[in-house]
Amino acid sequence: MKEELIEILELIKNKKFTEVRGKIINFNSVHIAELIENLELAEAILVFRMLPKDLAVDVFNYLNNDFQEKIISSINDKEIKYMIEQLYFDDMIDLLEEMPANIVKKILKHSNVEQRKLINQFLNYPEYSAGSLMTIEYVDLKKNMTIKEALEHIKEYGVNKQTIYTCYVIDEKRKLEGIVSLRKLILSDYNLKVEEIMKKDIAYVNTYQDQEEVAAVFKKYDLIAVPVVDKERRLTGIITVDDIVDVIDQENTEDFQKMAAMAPSEEKYLDTGVWTLAKNRLMWLVILMISATFTGNIIKRFEDVLQSVVILTAFIPMLMDTGGNAGSQSATLVIRSIALGEIKGKDVFKVIWKELRVSVIVGFSLAFLNYLRIRLVEKVPYNVSLAVCITLFFTVVLAKIVGAILPMIAKKLKLDPAIMASPLITTVVDATSLIIYFSVARVLLNI
Template sequence: MAEEILEESEEQLGEQLIEMLQNKEYSKLRHTVADMNEADIAAIMDSMKDEDSLKMFRILPKNLAADVFPMLDVDDQKYIILSLSNTEASSIIDNLMADDATDLLEEMPANVVKKILSNASPETRADINHLLQYPDDSAGSIMTVEFVDLREDMTVQDAINRIREIGLDSETVNVCYVLDGKRVLKGTVALRYLLIMPMDALIGKIMNENVISVKTTTDQEDAAQVFQKYDFTVIPVVDNENRMVGIITIDDVVDILEEEATEDIEKMAAILPTDKPYLKMGILETYRKRIPWLLLLMVSATFTGAIIKSYENALASYVVLTAYIPMLMDTGGNAGSQASVSIIRGLSLQEIRFRDIFHVIWKEIRVACLCGVTLAGINFVKLLLIDGIDPVIAMIICGTLVCVVAFAKTIGAILPMVTDRIGFDPAVMASPLITTIVDAISLSVYFALATNILHIAV
């Protein structure tokens, strides 16, 4: 209910801002947005036409514009950058944090990148080039280089003066980092300690020396898990020699978790990952993201057709067997999907590791037996009382059901773990692919039982 009220008020406010733009009430508009949160402004601008969004951006106060810009949709950022004068573009880029400016470059086409770099200050350009050298999806690629650094021989008063000097240009001042002459990370000092400690206390005496950090080459998802484990809001990033090069803040981690979750969901739904919102993607782009997996799954599904064709005699002799093929295949696919999704989640949260594979298999086998027997028992009663099926055929169907659930859950557990072990994303082993594999196994087991028990020549 609260979300609906919030969305409604945001929509109403957006309509009011557009009306102010159309009526050229620019002073009133500027005064209204000055009291708004930058995330709300960005959400409203994303819903505007490009021309209105650009007008709105130009009306924003300089500092607010810099805060709003990284929150805009990529297409809106591209349009605004290309529409701004060199002076306006330079002002925006130089006011962005280095990590936001780097993210902007990675999303933009070459002509936009050229304009951004040509209008950035030498310091900003150096920071951007520094961050671009790190591998994609690494801690180094998402960190920012703006942080408060201190020395051990500083007093608390010196530290506070240092924060006042560079704090506005830093990503956060809540945690300060103590470095030696070679910029090796020695410790951290929280801002609250600086506020309560005597002004003449030495930083080296009050700093926390037990510092948890991540390497520049650490995968961004692993870095996010460090945040989750220790409840951090910021974490230092160091190189191989423990020299501090930047920090990652909690807002970056939220973006990472959303990005990784979206990517996993898309892979599990047999869609190539994309970083664009649904309504921002064109028809052809959406087609290109979906068709590869559909083609692969269509081709792989022909194996099930081949299996059915090879048992034509069995189907011709007992046509009733055909009616229960969809039920067996669907149940197997659903059972496999349940296991694979649970295992993929456990792997992503590091609750499960490859060394646990035998424990996982043993657990899934027991769960599969309970599920299979329950489903088979209920189905057997239904086949006899409602469908009026011959008891022997009902036993074949229910026996197949038990085997299918057992196979499906075991395969659904094993494949993601093996895939993760060899370095691939386990999400690709989710519903679509496992369902195809289980379908083939379901049919093979079904017809093998039928032909042997009913003595049908293949």
């Protein structure tokens, strides 16, 4: 791509526009979009206008929001009208959601009354719901059609639809009755009725279902498209796999950000301003900084223990770090399993039992190895070594159970389990491990 970009830039510089067009029209739409985004605005618009109309629409879909806005601002009304007519409905909705008001007004000017009504309906669905993701670009069939009539219907109405591989069977009131694949239609007797070959036991989602739940349906049933219905089970649209891939990517990014104690952001890292990045991180850092004062207060409370046996201080970082790491391991596995639907709320005791057994094995192994290290290598007295290793064992057990339980509590409270990730777990485990440490030390060292 770098060599091609240099070559295209050189051709533009020398005003060899015919050669530029001849080269880029053979590129993949994604690669053309990447190339355009690497050009200066004036050159980008020039290259975009060189593209054949149909190719220009495909390329437009792959441009980032900033470039889409600049392109719409720069092209004329006739070009905008063609673009809007050719865009799939769900792509147009995505575009309208991201554009500023003046651009939206410019786009809507070229839509008819029926389109505007549909657009307003889609824009009124809650953000991140199935309704906000769906498209109306699908083929529906009546169940009393013959196979021959159904195929003729697909030929007539399926030309500009987003998918025709799966057709949706409805009754007179548009209630979803079943689905039928194009393959099955082609291979069936032309005189049969659609209802005789359709599949009735189907997966579907409601317009108000959260996009994360929709993604789970796609994964569970290995779908390339899922029908979306309203409260009366009337077919209102479909969601295709390309849209749900974007959702999965977005949800994973959001979880990673929450697990790192940051406010989620949908913007790309390099496109996000410094002040925005700082704001997204600052709130959680302040919360965690304040919560860390509990740890300081615990150390102050047991100051007499530390003054009596100063060497105990040397092992505090190791205990706290090990506890935090152990809790993060459990939390990461549980959060991921919840996201994939492998763990339900009813499985809480199974999870606790499993993590308890794992933590006993891990805690004992770490405590034993640590005892050998500090007793034989560092020559620490046996009672101090014992106090450190007993604390280490209980810290690991506690951390792993806390790391497993907190995400499940969050899910039960309808919160995102990712907010219960490593920073919060580390704070909880640090405080409790110090209490255990100093309490054990008092007993074993007779302080």
